Amino acid sequence: MSIKGFLSNLVGKKIVMAVTGMFLLFFVLVHLLGNSSIYLGPDGINNYTQKLQSMPLFVWLFRFFMITVFIIHVYFGFLLYLENKNAKPDKYAIKKSLRATFASKNMIWTGLVVFGFLLYHLLHFTFRVISIERLNLDFMQRPDVYSMVIQGMTEVPSIVLYFFGLLALMFHIFHGFQSLFQTLGVLSEKMHPGLINFSKLFAFFVFLSYSLIPAVIIAGILR
Amino acid sequence: MxxxxxxxxxxxxxxxxxxxxxxxxxxxxxxxxxxxxxxxxxxxxxxxxxxxxxxxxxxxxxxxxxxxxxxxxxxxxxxxxxxxxxxxxxxxxxxxxxxxxxxxxxxxxxxKDLIVDRSALDRIIQAGGYISVHTGGVPDANAILIPKEDADAAMDAAECIGCGACVAACPNGSAMLFTAAKVMHLAKLPQGKIEAFRRVCLMTEAMQKEGFGACSNHYECQAACPKGIKVSFISGLNREFIKAQLRSK
Amino acid sequence: MILNGKCPEGPLHEKWDIRRHELKLVSPANRRKFKIIVVGTGLAGASAAATLGELGYNVEAFCYQDSARRAHSIAAQGGINAAKNYPNDGDSIYHLFYDTIKGGDFRAREANVYRLAMISNNIIDQCVAQGVPFARDYAGYLDNRSFGGAQVSRTFYARGQTGQQLLLGAYSALSRQVKAGTVKLFPRTEMLDLVVIDGEAKGIIVRDLVTGEIRAHCADAVCLCTGGYSNVFYLSTNAMGCNVTATFRAYKKGAYFANPCFTQIHPTCIPVSGDYQSKLTLMSESLRNDGRVWVPKKAGDKRPPQEIPEDERDYFLERKYPSYGNLAPRDISSRAAKEVCDEGRGVGPGGRGVYLDFADAIRRLGENTIRQRYGNLFEMYERITGEDAYKQPMRIYPAPHYTMGGLWVDYNLQSNIEGLFVLGEANFSDHGANRLGASALMQGLADGYFIIPYTIADYLAKTKADKASINHPEFKKSLDAVSSNIKRLLSIKGKRTVNEFHRELGKIMWDNVGMARSEASLKKALAEIPLLREDFWKNVRVTGTDLELNQELEKAGRVADFLEFAELMAWDALHRNESCGGHFRVEFQMPDGEAKRNDEDFCYVAAWQYKGEGVMPELHKEPLVFESIKLAVRSYK
Missing domain, CATH: 3.10.20.30 (Beta-grasp domain)
Structure with a gap:
């Protein structure tokens, strides 16, 4: 089958979703790990930032890769959404969901919320065009990301948006994580129920760990 | 009463x-x-x-x-x-x-009323849901040994009655469970392995052509299936599809 | 007239080879010039259409269901016989042949049955190659189980769904030919007439069940694979749509109908629960491998089964038939059950039922083993009755299940009309007066995969391709007749529904032409059927119009045919003054109640020729000659 044939096949499209989803999940974890350096105080995260800035080629390659993956994921997500909608034009008067979950039925919406949040997040912290915070240099002449984050996470609208973004991400992963294993065909019948449970746990873990940062900032533990 | x-x-x-x-x-x-x-x-x-x-x-x-x-x-x-x-x-x-x-x-x-046209399912089978054997000229039945687990798994998939409940239940109107059941019934057997890669590509293409949606892993199909066909067969179909892609390159 | 089955001369085991050498061939280049119509897509029809398509003929296949995969062969549970002798328990082609012909109470053609036994082995090979997932042992070899009427294990099975798996195998071969373009499928299409031109079958008239269009299809040969007529009893294990229409219309066009009174009543069905009952559900006969059949010794014993002590139970099959016990053939088991119920010892609501008890087997083998063997059947039983058969015995009762009679065919499966071939249950050929379990699947596939491809070529080789055209006046005549019949049904606009008539006919047939028949009961039926038929044509209400999907109209046409056919069955039963197999005449029984055959006067096939509605048809006899075996009393004691 040609690449074109693969990409127009509905199983092919699902595999694209699964593979790109896997990279995005990977990014979510790497980002979490990077962010965790904030717990080490200003020294940790500012150091981390400086390290990254010292390797512009790597950072830009990485960004380029992630953006490509992201665009593919969104594009095929939309494509599948429209095709699937088209395959079921008439709705039932009553429809009981037997196994489908809130998460599985709303992937397109949670995905869109995550997309919106991501844009906001980039504009907020990476390009810094939304907020009033400025990225100053700290006493060691490093970019003071630490202060910027602390400041950013004390503004109520920002916290609310952050929370909703994470919630959407949680539901998205909740379905997406186990779904990617199913789509890539690595699930055996025995592993299936276990993986669904693990998927839920994992999504919750992502939500909790990302929420922890604003939580500790609000609680005043990091200041 | x-x-x-x-x-x-x-x-x-x-x-x-x-x-x-x-x-x-x-x-x-x-x-x-x-x-x-x-x-x-x-x-x-x-x-x-x-x-x-x-x-x-x-x-x-x-x-x-x-x-x-x-x-x-x-x-x-x-x-x-x-x-x-x-x-x-x-x-x-x-x-x-x-x-x-x-x-x-x-x-x-x-x-009419509650009657629908399900001939699309037949056309999925016609696309490749068979082993291309002519009548006659086949080996003795016991010349093909099949491990019991494989025969049982093939039978689990083969129990599909083709009613289309999986399509009816699927929010995407997808026939993945139906297609997967046939693909995996034959892929589990040594007789069916020879054409397995071609089969999975042809059958999924036919499914798309008929206007069925893709699988979003809601698993509604398994719950609605009167024969309890498992969604793990869909996972199996995906595996066969990936293997087919890798093989053809 | 004395009919000739045209069996080849020669020793029994060489007859089929001899015939195959005699048969003419059609060269591959010429095959596509011949068009063959196959009606019905069950085991016989699907396998025939697929194989003929593979050979390169131009095939058109018809079925009334929405898909070829749904024909009622799909419901066969137990298995398929073959003389493979894999278990090394002494089986052979001869044994399978002998069991089948003895099971049929020596009313089948010797040569046909031997050929069937020979071909049985090829069928298993073919099905395995197609991917039919037969049960296997841990070493990967095929597994066998035993079945009624046999003392060896020769039955191959795929859980409790053997018919389904074999049909899906044939359907997949058929689908492959549809893709290859050799077979054109016409689902939701019902055959309503056969067109005979100058004594040769050259086409059919069909109704498109979706649009209501009446259409003619011409061909060089026609194969009817349209199953049996058990639904003449209204309640049977057949699917709701099973009907006699195709074969009966062929009969009206001159094809002989053979042995219509040979019907099989299956012993292990779920009893009737009320008047609304629309069909009966069969539980595989394989249940009798481990279940024990009993009723209370005392008539009218209303205690729950658990409370009836061992010595107050009558295990009547084990008592009467010690060597076969619970595995006695179907007709014998069914009649025994009817007898004990007639004595007032039946169980369950209405007293029409006997127990099939697994308590001993569960004690001996454990519940798990029983679950593995029969789990799906126990589930099905619970779904229908709401009772748990692991805890209390099942209740079973006999029900019409299979019809051995059918259109008369010669050794080549060709009817007396040239170019009309009849396969599977629709013909009469292989099961005599009673069919053994796991033999129907065998016959359907043997006819379709391995016999018709040879024999139809012989006919085609002798005829010229494209002789027929739908412009022939015979087609026009048939089209008009079919249309006016439909118009007539719709114009009656009476007060009673089609189902009411069918139910009433079923009751007449079950009470008078059922498991036990007498001269009086048959005459009673023959008096009642014409009256009911008359009432039908005056009072039936068929709603809707002809040019749409109209299920009432479909049913009405089928019931109208049953109303005529029922008379034929009764005539045949009345003329056959003996008891044999599924045909039990109370006047002809041994002192102990066993069937008393009359080989002197009735060792023949009764083939009936249509002479007009309500007119006694003409009887033609095909004497049954047994060259290789001796007729014996069929004893299972």
């Missing part, structure tokens, strides 16, 4: 818009099957000079896959692993209101 209110989808033909109509089913015995209950309603309708409700049914023992009704939002009704014809009225209560609708999916156009 019980009395029920039925809200049944009536549609004269493919071009008609269709609507729900209300019927009272009186003096229904608990031992009746759901279809026998509809028989009783139809007999009354005929006597009143009205058109009876058209619905597909044949063997009435849960194996031909002809019967196809969504009952209160669930294909084949509330009982797990049961076709409509094997659903008995003891699972309903006096005074229940029951919605009866046809399978709904783009690939299953409605012919």
């Amino acid at each position: 019980m009395n029920l209110t039925l809200l049944v989808w009536r549609q004269k033909n493919a071009n008609d818009k269709g609507r729900f109509e209300k019927y009272e089913a009186k003096n229904i015995n608990h031992e009746m099957s759901f279809l026998e209950m509809l028989d009783v309603v139809n007999e009354e309708l005929i006597k009143e000079g009205k058109e009876p409700i058209a619905f597909d049914h044949d063997c009435r023992e849960g194996i031909c896959g002809m019967c196809s009704q969504v009952i209160n939002g669930v294909p084949h009704g509330p009982l797990e692993k049961t076709t409509v014809c094997q659903l008995h009225m003891r699972h309903f209560k006096d005074g229940d209101v029951i919605y009866i609708e046809p399978w709904r999916a783009k690939a299953f156009p409605i012919i």
